[in-house]
Amino acid sequence: CRKWIKREKFVGFPKRENLEIVEESLPPLEDGEILLEAVYLSVDPYMRYGRVYNRKDKDRDDIGLEMPGTQIARVIQSKNPKYDVNDLVLAYSGWVTHSISNGEKGIHKVPVNGSLPPSTRLGIIGMPGATAYFGLLDICKPIKEGETLLVNAAAGAVGSAVGQIGKIKGMRVVGFAGSDEKVTYLKSLGFDAAYNYKTVPSLEAAIKESCPNGVDVFFDNVGGDFFGTVLPLMNKKGRVAICGAIAEYNRKEPLSQTCPINHLILRKQLNVRGFIILDWVDDWDKAFSNMIFWIQDGDLKYRETVFTGFDKMFDAFMSLFEGTNIGKIIVKI
Ligand code: NDP
Structure with a gap:
């Protein structure tokens, strides 16, 4: 597994040296767990100032932790009956290539042959x-x-x-x-x-x-x-x-x-x-049904700016602040 770890607090514009890519091996799966491999990762402005799910964390600077974020991942091993190998999921795993999930928290299945490409779950219908x-x-x-x-x-x-x-x-x-x-x-x-x-x-x-x-x-x-x-x-x-x-x-x-x-x-x-x-999270799916309808009717268009390769995460992140993106930034592995 490769991860982007935050080594230093961001002061002003984030710098490449504030982060480090590390390699780690993951333990074997236990019952109920699944192994995920990132396919598309998201970069979003909130990542500049820290995790959104752990607001009570004392260390809001996240030093030593992987950068937070959502990804579309493929299940590559499963010891959980609810997930098959090759299922796609939306997972809040952070800037990591591989991760282990219990299949319950911060994870949602994504249709493999949905009407829109899976990356749209990070953008227009995300x-x-x-x-x-x-x-x-x-x-x-x-x-x-x-x-x-x-x-x-x-x-x-x-x-x-x-x-x-x-x-x-x-x-x-x-x-x-x-x-x-x-x-x-x-x-x-x-x-x-x-x-x-x-x-x-x-x-x-x-x-x-x-x-x-x-x-x-x-x-x-x-x-x-x-x-x-x-x-x-x-x-x-x-x-x-x-x-x-x-x-x-x-x-x-x-x-x-x-x-x-x-x-x-x-x-x-x-x-x-x-x-x-996040306060509307229970209603997102209702919104997405309307939005998919508008997309299919041609009234709602979307674009993605795609970076290729896990090593490009930082460049993709900085393009949010440099303004070089049009539409949603996606990092494709
Ligand atoms: P965008 O895809 O809009 O990318 C960020 C854009 O911001 C850049 O392309 C750039 O466009 C513009 N920008 C960057 N720096 C500056 C600057 N100094 N002054 C003016 N414009 C700047 O990002 P998102 O659509 O993901 O996010 C848009 C906003 O929505 C952000 O502020 C984000 O934090 C917020 N947000 C809030 C959420 C909430 O729950 N309240 C949830 C998601 C996002 P340009 O070339 O036009 O300058």
């Missing part, structure tokens, strides 16, 4: 897809036809699904992303307007131009100064989903710019809500 679905339809409700939705990191796994679900619900959708290629992609997905936030002369002017009636729903993946720029342009009784703050994850210093956020939220009677998608 955690990022559920985040888009519930973050928009639940956190930002009521969703009204003709209202304006603004989403940033819009070409990513979550953002690209948010914008398209907004279109399915009849909203006017405006997206911001970090390259011209991403802007072209967003337009091909049906976004009403899309901008490269790195090259617009003024973010505020671009929002005013593309949202002449103001912003009703703001799905924020970025935080920082982006959040401060959009908030004053929100309409009264607007809804804000605080989904992520990727502009802040690697900051060493606190934000330099502040804005009178509390007063704005009060005056505009905004509904601003942070959320963690």
